[in-house]
Amino acid sequence: MARKAMLVDTSICMGCKGCQAACKEWNDLPAVLTRNTGSYQNPPDLSAKTWMTVKFIEYEADNRLQWLFFPMHCMHCTEAPCVFVCPTGAMHQVEGSFVVVNTDWCIGCRYCVQACPYDVARFDSDLGWVRKCTFCIDRVENGLPPACVKTCPVGAIQFGDRDLLIARARARVEELKRLGHPNANLYGETQLGGLNVLYILLQPPAVYDLPEQPKLPSRSIALNWLSGAIAAVVLPTFPLWWIIKRRMDAEAETSSSKGGKPV
Amino acid sequence: MREIVWGWPIVLYLWVAGIAGGAYLAAVTVNVLDGNRHLTLVRVATYLTIPLFVLGVLILTFDLGRPERVWHMFVSFRPTSPMWFGTYFLLIGSVVGAGLAVRELGRLIGIEPPWANKVEFWAIRLGWLFALIVVAYIGVVFAQADRRLLWSGTLLLPALFIASSLSTGIALLAVILRLTKVDEPQWVTRALHDADVLFIIIELGLLATFLAWLAASGGPVKSLLTGTLSIWFWVGLVLVGLLVPLLLELLVPAPHPSRWVVFVAPILVLAGGLVFRYVVVFGGQM
Numbered sequence: 053m054a055r056k057a058m059l060v061d062t063s064i065c066m067g068c069k070g071c072q073a074a075c076k077e078w079n080d081l082p083a084v085l086t087r088n089t090g091s092y093q094n095p096p097d098l099s100a101k102t103w104m105t106v107k108f109i110e111y112e113a114d115n116r117l118q119w120l121f122f123p124m125h126c127m128h129c130t131e132a133p134c135v136f137v138c139p140t141g142a143m144h145q146v147e148g149s150f151v152v153v154n155t156d157w158c159i160g161c162r163y164c165v166q167a168c169p170y171d172v173a174r175f176d177s178d179l180g181w182v183r184k185c186t187f188c189i190d191r192v193e194n195g196l197p198p199a200c201v202k203t204c205p206v207g208a209i210q211f212g213d214r215d216l217l218i219a220r221a222r223a224r225v226e227e228l229k230r231l232g233h234p235n236a237n238l239y240g241e242t243q244l245g246g247l248n249v250l251y252i253l254l255q256p257p258a259v260y261d262l263p264e265q266p267k268l269p270s271r272s273i274a275l276n277w278l279s280g281a282i283a284a285v286v287l288p289t290f291p292l293w294w295i296i297k298r299r300m301d302a303e304a305e306t307s308s309s310k311g312g313k314p315v
Numbered sequence: 316m317r318e319i320v321w322g323w324p325i326v327l328y329l330w331v332a333g334i335a336g337g338a339y340l341a342a343v344t345v346n347v348l349d350g351n352r353h354l355t356l357v358r359v360a361t362y363l364t365i366p367l368f369v370l371g372v373l374i375l376t377f378d379l380g381r382p383e384r385v386w387h388m389f390v391s392f393r394p395t396s397p398m399w400f401g402t403y404f405l406l407i408g409s410v411v412g413a414g415l416a417v418r419e420l421g422r423l424i425g426i427e428p429p430w431a432n433k434v435e436f437w438a439i440r441l442g443w444l445f446a447l448i449v450v451a452y453i454g455v456v457f458a459q460a461d462r463r464l465l466w467s468g469t470l471l472l473p474a475l476f477i478a479s480s481l482s483t484g485i486a487l488l489a490v491i492l493r494l495t496k497v498d499e500p501q502w503v504t505r506a507l508h509d510a511d512v513l514f515i516i517i518e519l520g521l522l523a524t525f526l527a528w529l530a531a532s533g534g535p536v537k538s539l540l541t542g543t544l545s546i547w548f549w550v551g552l553v554l555v556g557l558l559v560p561l562l563l564e565l566l567v568p569a570p571h572p573s574r575w576v577v578f579v580a581p582i583l584v585l586a587g588g589l590v591f592r593y594v595v596v597f598g599g600q601m
Contacts, residue, residue: 137459139399140387159387160380163398165320166460180380267461276458283474284451291513292344299506
């Protein structure tokens with residue numbers, strides 16, 4: 053089976069939040085009480101009970117206000133930091149594409165929450181484990197598209213073979229550039245071994261609060277262990293050795309020179 | 316402010332486990348360097364380390380969303396996760412600690428088989444190694460969180476944790492030795508005070524390098540220096556936790572220090588260790 057992925061074309065998203073509602077419906081997630089934050093964005097953030105939310109971004113450049121929509125859920129990284137750091141394997145990958153939590157195995161240590169570069173994995177304090185978007189694995193495995201894809205009334209979220217989606221996205225980015233969006237770009241092709249949720253953006257990733265190129269966990273781990281090992285060898289040995297030797301020598305001197313004052 | 320994912324229990328765990336590991340490291344190092352003449356010191360450290368270690372592990376377990384599932388870590392093999400490694404080290408370390416506790420119990424009730432001393436000799440050295448790992452692995456756990464720049468922006472977090480663990484562990488050991496008056500020869504207690512002075516200086520140096528490095532890599536230095544945590548950082552950590560005890564130890568002549576300095580300086584160092592962990596854990600998540 054070719055690698056499956058999702059492509060979100062933010063240039064045609066109209067911010068209807070149908071995907072948000074469909075996600076809650078399919079995954080049986082309860083409504084949450086929220087506060088007006090002065091934006092149409094609601095709920096204002098992802099949570100253990102909201103796995104998808106459309107971000108509304110007001111971006112000003114060259115005296116022009118741009119209203120950007122960004123349907124946000126788990127990126128399903130190929131080299132996922134959450135899977136990398138999970139101490140039980142509850143956070144795992146299915147078919148190399150989908151990052152899923154086994155909620156029967158998760159112990160609620162929340163390390164994945166700390167490690168996720170996109171702040172997607174969230175701890176459910178009512179249940180005691182972490183929950184997030186599953187790529188509707190239960191639908192996909194039965195030949196159906198994810199709920200958000202199925203619902204989107206303008207086709208802004210597409211589902212299919214990753215290679216085909218990338219080819220389509222590249223053509224669309226070129227088209228957008230011709231249509232007066234010089235900053236249009238494709239996000240997710242290379243990040244963290246390739247995201248399985250790809251985005252066509254109208255502005256640079258930073259505008260959407262997306263990290264340009266998150267560190268690969270497999271690359272930072274060796275350096276982190278090395279820094280820990282060096283500090284562990286140097287700090288407790290040499291300083292202590294020096295101090296103790298000094299006092300031992302002082303003691304030896306006193307005991308050898310009779311009549312000397314006790315130190 | 317963002318949601319705090321790892322809160323006070325984690326701060327307390329880091330503090331308690333750091334003190335436990337640091338005290339044991341210091342005691343065993345003195346003992347080994349001075350030809351095994353300080354078994355009393357090692358025993359004092361054992362009595363401090365084991366309860367603190369157990370307390371730390373309990374805090375850590377009950378901070379889980381599902382404490383009853385903690386065994387899932389022991390039956391998994393997750394070598395990429397620093398937390399999995401840490402848990403395994405804690406597990407094996409507990410076995411060594413339990414052995415040392417049984418040995419102490421044997422001493423108290425008078426059961427001492429002929430091989431007990433030989434086993435203890437090696438168990439102490441193994442305990443030293445695990446104490447070292449306990450104070451060292453935790454910085455790696457934090458450094459692996461890429462989005463938290465305070466933790467991952469430099470490579471100095473493990474070093475800071477280790478230095479602080481040693482200084483707080485040594486401080487507690489010094490206080491207990493003064494209280495129990497079992498320090499023989501007397502130079503050991505003085506050496507511990509020397510060591511605390513040295514580690515305060517090392518910590519100040521590391522902290523300055525850490526901040527400079529963090530600033531250079533675009534990290535959230537401001538939140539520490541002028542932001543919400545600045546009072547904790549400047550007053551709690553730098554002033555009360557490091558500079559005041561340093562001055563107290565340096566200004567009061569060593570041979571006949573007044574009683575209050577002997578106790579106040581290490582207690583401030585211990586408090587500073589708690590503030591340091593609070594600033595790092597909460598600061599990283601803001």
